[in-house]
Amino acid sequence: MEDDDNNGALVEEMMAAADEITAIGEFRNPYREQLLSLARRIKLLVPMLEEIREGKDRAISGGVAGSLAPLRAALESARELLRFGSGGSKICLVLERDKMLKRFQEVTTQLEQALDKIPYEKLDISDEVREQVELVHAQFKRAKERVDTPDEELYGDLSSVYNINDTNAADPAILQRLAGKLQLMTIFDLKQESLALHELVVSNGGLDPGENIERMSMLLKKIKDFVQTQNPEMGTPVDPKVLPSNDKPKNPTIPDDFRCPISLELMKDPVIVATGQTYERDCIEKWIKSGHFTCPKTQQKLSSTVLTPNYVLRSLISQWCQANGMDPPERPLQLCEPLSSCPATEHAKVVDLIHKLLSVDLEDQRSAAGELRLLAKRSAENRVCIAAAGAIPQLISLLSKSDPRIQEHAVTALLNLSICEENKGRIVSCGAIPGIVYVLKKGSMESRENAAATLFSLSVVDENKVTIGASGAIPALASLLSEGSQRGKKDAATALFNLCIFQGNKGKAVRAGVIPTLMRLLTEPGGGMVDEALAILAILSSNSDGKAAIGDAEAVPVLVEIIGNGSPRNRENAAAILLHLCSGELQQQRLAEVQGLGVVSRLQDLAENGTERGKRKAAQLLDRINRFLEQQQQAKVIAQAQ
Template sequence: MDSEEFEKQQTPAMSAAVVNALRRPPPPAAFFAPEGLTDFSFLHLLVAVAGDLVSVDCRPPRYQGRNFRRLTRRIRILLVLFEFLLESQRPLPPLALLCFKEFYIVVSRAKILLDYCSQSSRLWLLLRNQEISGYFHDLEREICTLLDVLPLDELCLAADVREHVELLSRQVGTSGLYFDDGEEQLRVKVLTFLNEIEKGRLPDHSDMKSTFIDRIGMLDAGDFDSEIKFLENQISNTQEDDAEADQSSVGGIIAVVRYCRFSLFGCQRTGGGNSRSSPWSPPPHADDIPAITIPTDFCCPISLELMREPVVVLTGQTYDRKSITQWIASGHRTCPNSGQILGNAYLVPNYALSCLITHWCRANGVPCDSQASSGGCGSPAASKAEVEANRATIRILIRNLSGGAEDSKAAAAHELRMLAKTGKENRANIAKENAIPLLCLLLRSQSPIAQENAVTALLNLSINEANKTKIISQTGCLSSIIRVLRRGLTPVARENAAAALFSLSAVHDYKKRITEEPSGVEALARLLRKGTARGRKDAAMALFNLSTHPENWERMVVSGAVAALVGAVRDEEVAEEAAGALALLARQPVVAGMVGWEEQAVVGLAGVMSAGSARGRENAAAALHEICRRGGAEVAERVARVPGVAGVVQTVALAGTKRARRKAAELARMLERREHLSLSLAPAGLRGGGWVMEQVSPVAVPVTVL
């Protein structure tokens, strides 16, 4: 067979599925051999790659050990061939060179597979026993094919080297797919636990101990926690096109392992040290609702929050169902975004956008209870076995939460916090098992770890709409959350208390109640002024939500929240939310007058219009529009006299988003009526108001960024 025929036979199957299944970006060497090298340079590189693989003193993993050792032996024999050819320095025949380039790819893949087995957890290797064995077999078949094609007669090999190569060729030619019977039995045993729980029967304590501790070798709680973490990472790295049943199965195994961990070891610590190194105190926000920027298209134009159930109205605009329903129920008959009359109140689900939002939430670790998540386009629903195993774990944790020592309570709160993050079934079951009153009591703990985990668990539980009612209705819970916001023992506890208030305030009926709670709004205003970047963001979002209730404006003024929001418009981290809140509050003439009379407030809003995000510009334009509209002629005149405002308004009226252009145009007409805009600045497109303009020159507005 000549080199051309051999090259034609190299199908994509030879670039085996090994790397794709390992859920990590493969290096180029897994698919391509280097080009442009001399024969000597290429052989030198091949020897280095193969030598690196066999020289590493790496112990075989607990499972797949035989396949691991056998592949290493194959590469070691090939290394003898590569080293001989390098030392001989003879030119390589074309077909031989092509074979060695394929050997380079095979050796690179072998290294990936061996590293993967060494770094994988025991349970993962067991669960993927047949699949990973198949990867080893694929590499053996590739080596066999290459040795069959390799022109040994043209290489002038020494007798002992040729003998080694021919022996290897016979070995790989007769080797088949190998499964270790003992490992396969263990895999089946673990899956049996899953099946038993699905049928409503919890595994026997002694049987769990025998399987996980004695046979698999998970000797302590730390081993269980490591296995759980590895399996969770595998789920988070799963590609969108992977089988949902596979994800659900791994989720069930995680739930079973977690139940076994707490059944066998309770809430035992997995490490020592102070609170900074405690396993029950993860890095700030690493495991909870993340502080990330939500794509504008995923936000409801009314609430500016992530849409949980996007629907389309008659005008073609999309809103979150809850927000547009409240808008219509309040007596409005126009589309909030376009201003068109709504002929009817029909709401059509936007399934395409719902799927996109669910996928984005999944990719960014954002909990999402949208309808898409229970359909075919989001994360797969938890299996019955997973739900039941987690429910059994929740009962164990709540027993520790109610009667354990302080460390045990902190550990239980941490695990409930994590479970509340990972699924809507868990959030519902935790609340059903009466965890909320116990977590509320823990908010007053003197342990920083316990308090932080308790408030974060409540935050994660509040994602469930029904749980919001339970938290608000629990006696003393709201005041305890505000107490943590004011005097929490860690910055993260204070920030997550603010985030909890933001989550609870998503329910319209609770906004007034939260605002009336003593010191709550004051604490949010203080966090907005002096908190960390994350804390200021949480506070700004909570204050924005509270501002959407028309009866809260007076309390917002008295508490200093309005003043804090005015200062926040000069902080690029929270300017968008602050401007949005001011736009809502400025609907009240008293607030409009207060803000409009403050030149720095107007300058700050103009700065957001000039250099803020698209949504920030919309909010700032709306805020200035409300200030001039509600504040009266004197306020409008004062706004118009602030240097730079006119130019910024004109720029946004021409180049902003649809909503920003509309607000800016209305604002410009109001200011023009005050006769404080030069006719030379009037845009040609706004002749309806007597305004004529040929050119726009943007004006820089001095804004201090904190």
């Protein structure tokens, strides 16, 4: 029993390492592409680890655990490298180029060799996941034989300035290139690099600069002085930790959300860029005019350089100033202009409604949320306008209200806003998922239905499938699928279908008890849910637990009937499910069952007249049945000869 526990802990440790790797944020250094590639490949291993952990045979033998141990060590090595690549000093990363390249090659080789030792035939994983892991294995094998050298010019420039003792001797053109390529153009970036340099330790990737830390700090100072010379208004970053106690600022601490990420000063004229981040107008305009077309905070490319006033944030800043005895920031005259994406009349209405959402009066909140819900439904322009004005966080805060109408209006407004592709990311990044799931569990039936539809809309983005699946949404969707109205069942089914496209969510759906509900919907006279039920079953049948649950639900006769009499799409899905059922340990038993139910003639018709996918599935299943019959015949001949 102790060995089983230890082996189970091995899988949990690998999952923890892989989860941390996938959660690591941006890489803003010369090794960005290599680091992103490494993180992406490791992310593709997560479904295998989840299936091992969630597999039917949860006990892992000592021999199998021994084969997985090198993978755990490789994931831990990759985690350390990616941690340093994410938060380490950019200057150190470039100057320690040879060590970094060696680390990349060591980690890649370690992962390739660990994957080579995995005994797939002894693990309870699906064919799809095994194919995915083998593809990753092949990628690591190619990668270990190829070393991508980072920017040679950057390395040469940095080395030349690093070796200059006279601070005035550095070539301004070189400093300009270094500031741009290292992304050290703002006070925020310079401060972060300074902190990273002073926090370098051996554990951070094993790249300790030792006595060279002072020279690296001097190099950073040269870049900082140059950048400040180019932009005198940027100011000098001051670390409050180094101020004597009697020099501490007496003014109240400004909340981080009220500071511009570029200047770190209280915003007077906050504006929203295309990525959804907010900056001081003057700072971001200078950033764009200097030739930068990325978001300074996220480094994403700006799809548009349009700046949208953040009226709600400006109002909150003003209220905070008044509460702390400070004069509110002076508002530039141009802010009186309406949002470019809204007609003037709609612009005024949106700003007024968002202010009402902040009211302590429930009736104000109820009516404002209801009107925003209708406005968001009315047009694409309104959806952009409402989101850009800062309504999303305020609507999210209403999801936990006890008032059922406020809750319903808020979740439906978010549903309507999510129709706009750009808003999907904003809604999730603002932390909406837990609130939507809360409504899905506790709200009125209409609220629950709209919450399910919202989750479906948001899960169109692949990254959101993981976030939603981890939020506890799947059991709540399974409950709605079972007990909801006809519309509620449809909403729940579409959301479950989309979420279960992600391999890691399939086991969650099976454990939530969705299979018996789907089988009931499949056989319910006049239920109108056959299409949805079959589509979800087809996805879940590729999961080992899903396949077992479908088999236990005595689905084979129902599937055979649908192959003969269903719609073209339903026939192909039924054949796909049956193909999965007729594989693995119970293959012989299942093949005997389907052959006895007269499926052959139905499959032959599907192979000739079905959809392209239906033809492929039918042909594969017929091939298995024919081989099974041949084996049966051979066994009879041998038995008679004896």
